[in-house]
Amino acid sequence: MTLQINLHQPPFSFLSEDQLAWLTQRLDLVFFPAGAVILRKGQSAPGVYIIYKGVVEETDETGEHVFTQYGKEDIFDVRAVLESGCKHQYRALEETLCYLLKAKDFIELLNESRDLSIFFNTDLGTQQSMVEQQDQSVSEFILSRVDDDVIRPAVYVSPQTNLSRVASLMFEKKHDALLVRDGERVGIVTGTDLLKSTLLGDKTKQTRVEDIAQFNLIHVNYGDFLFNALLKMTQHKIERVVVKRDGEIVGLLELMDMLSTFSTHSHIIAMRIEQAKSLKDLVSASRRLENLVATMNNQGVKMIALQELITTLNRRLIHRAFELIFPERLRRAVCILVLGSEGRGEQILKTDQDNAIILENEHDREAVLPLLQQLHQALLDFGYPPCPGGVMFINDSWIDTIDGWKARVRRWLDSGKPEAMMNMAIFMDAEPVCGSPHLFHPIKASWQLESLRASIVSARFAKPALQFETPLTILGNIREDHGKLDIKKGGIFPLVHGVRALAFEQAIDDCNTLERIDRLQEKGLVDAETAQGLKDALIFFWRIRLRQQLERGGDNPGLSQQLDVKLLRSVDRNMLRHALHRVKKFKQTLVSHFRLENF
Missing domain, CATH: 2.60.120.10 (Jelly Rolls)
Structure with a gap:
């Protein structure tokens, strides 16, 4: 047949x-x-x-x-x-x-x-994972794990070993790094450390290795995915990690060993960013990010890992531009914040700029303003379009001192007006990326005061989660508008903001939505099944939106929130329908929890 x-x-x-x-x-x-x-x-x-x-x-x-x-x-x-x-x-x-x-x-x-x-x-999350794995050409790198084939055995020296002996051992063992065991402490010394300390520093051949060793080791576990090791190297700007099994060190994993066996571009982009001598160099590096996203998406990299990697690279891109533009004195006198999805670490393809700045002293404003214009232009050149609502550090509304920001937060929360509540929501997702992060700490602490989180304030803060209808018909089917569906309004925003509202009420520090859900579960605000269901739905929305954004291409594909429902397969439509029902049920929970029927 x-x-x-x-x-x-x-x-x-x-x-x-x-x-x-x-x-x-x-x-x-x-x-x-x-x-x-x-x-x-x-x-x-x-x-x-x-x-x-x-x-x-x-x-x-x-x-x-x-x-x-x-x-x-x-x-x-x-x-x-x-x-x-x-x-x-x-x-x-x-x-x-x-x-x-x-x-x-x-x-x-x-x-x-x-x-x-x-x-x-099974549940939506497992179904989604199975479909993704089936759809994508999962590369050997993504499936490979940290094992004996890729790690080097650990070679130890005592803290009293002199640098001359360390160099000899490196040559004999053909290792570029040795471990330094000092009782319970274990450190590391690399060939680069030797060169810097002797040729560029004041150390001699007789200097003890403990004087130059680093004892804040970053480790991965034996059997972990190689991609996770690469992610840690990228995040911490290092080229090797210690490998542990059952808590004991079993060897070292070197970046060059991985790259000699497997091909990936993320660390190359990170190195280009770090080595950039001009904004032009950074623009060149930034243009590689979209291709990296497409490649890793096709290779089956999990959404959360992809977000973490791109967030790390984006923030290093902004930080390096900041270093090239701001003189050293002013770098310490300000704190640049990224807001919105970038602040939550949930941005993949570039969207419009959402940022703010904290000034340590008001008298630095005039010196900082022209530098902010340069940084803003750099972000435009990197592919971040201006924010239509003006949420950018080049606008007075998003520049202030610590006291000024604390007063502004209080006015937003006291006002209760929708615009003020959305400003607070945007600012609540702030994450420091440049300058002095300690400037942000007292501001963040200010909105976690119980007196500012009264029940009526929390309810007003939560209300925007209901402003967009869930795109489901009364029959429970997906509701389209000429074949299109705004996935941000219909699915992502109500889920993200509803979780953010509960996090605000509970004074939760975390910015990332998935981490906020975990904290809410720990506090008993949602049960394990609901928490997993919300995370599964959100990850599905992100994945299906990214797929269509990449297929659509063009300038600034990350700005598109429209799903073409006609292009979805039956299995995708079914999972989308289930995910939207999760959102609808969650909104009903918000109404009950915050008593929003009274607003």
Whole structure:
């Protein structure tokens, strides 16, 4: 039989070619006239249906309450087969053709295919992970782990060993780094340390190695993914990490050893940023970031790891530009903050600038203003367009001293007006990236005072999470606007801001939304199932938005929030529908928690 549906997509793409061939031979084409009841509540399902043509509606047994509708290539009712009975009624709204896989054949297929069985018996997060892995060409690097093939054995010296002996050992062992054991402490000394201390510093061949060793070691665990090791090296600006197993050091992992075996561009971009001598050099490095995102997305890098890496590179890009523009005295006298998604560490493709600045002394304002204009222009050159709402450090509204910012925060919270609440929300996501971070600490502490977080203030702060309707119809289907859906308004913003509002109420320090959810779970504000569901939904929104942004391309693809629903596969539409229902339920929780029905 020639099939009129595509089985080479999830979930059936989890099957082998032999299993697909077996499945194809067991599918029967069945017809239902308009209005026909396909399955009744309590009925034992004859099998699983895959729609070829038409629309099927899922309702209660009276047909009055509609749960959802199914269209081409959608699957129903798996649950009835697995649980031995239909919980709802299914009716054809128009003439409908379906492929039927009989229940016994479906169960046999689940027994034969572990992946298919997991997919139909798991949650949204696991389904999403399985689909992503199936979709993407996962590179050898992404799947490889830290093991004996990539680590070097540790060579130790005592703290009293002189530098001459250390250099000899490095030459003999062909190691560029040795570990220094000082009782319970373990440090590291590298070939670069030797050169700097002797040729550029005042150390001699007889100097003890403990005088130049570094004892703040960064480590990864044996068996961890190589990508995580690379991420740590990038974040800490280092070229090697210690490897531990069961808490004990078993060796060293060198960047050059990884790069000689595997190919990746992230560390190269990081090095270009650090070595940049001009803003022009930084512009060149910044232009590589979008290609890096596309490459790593295609290679199957997890969304959270991708966000962490790009956030690290973006912040180093801004920091290096700051160093090139600001003289040393003024670097210590200010603190540059990134706000919004960049502050939360949730930005991947570049979006509009959201930033602010803290001045240690008001009298530095005149000296700082022209430098901020230069930094603003640098950000434009890097590909960050100006913020339409003017949330940028070149505007007076986002420049102030510590006392000025504390007063501004109080005015926002006392006002209660929507614009003031959104300004507070933007500022609550602030993260220092340049200058003196200690300038920010008293400001952040100011809005965590209990007197400023009264219940009515928290409720007003939370209310914007409800300003956009969840794009679901009364039938529970995805609601489109000419085939498009604004995923930020419909899914991301209400989830991010709702979590932010709960974090504000609880004086939670974390900025990242996923970390805020973890803290809320620890405090008992959400249970484990709800917390995981919210994280799964948000990660799905980020992933599906990024996929379409990269496919769309053009200038500033990161600014696009529109999903083209027509381009989504059945499995993606189904996961999107489930994720949006999570958002809808979360908004109902916010209404109840903050008593927003009174506002």
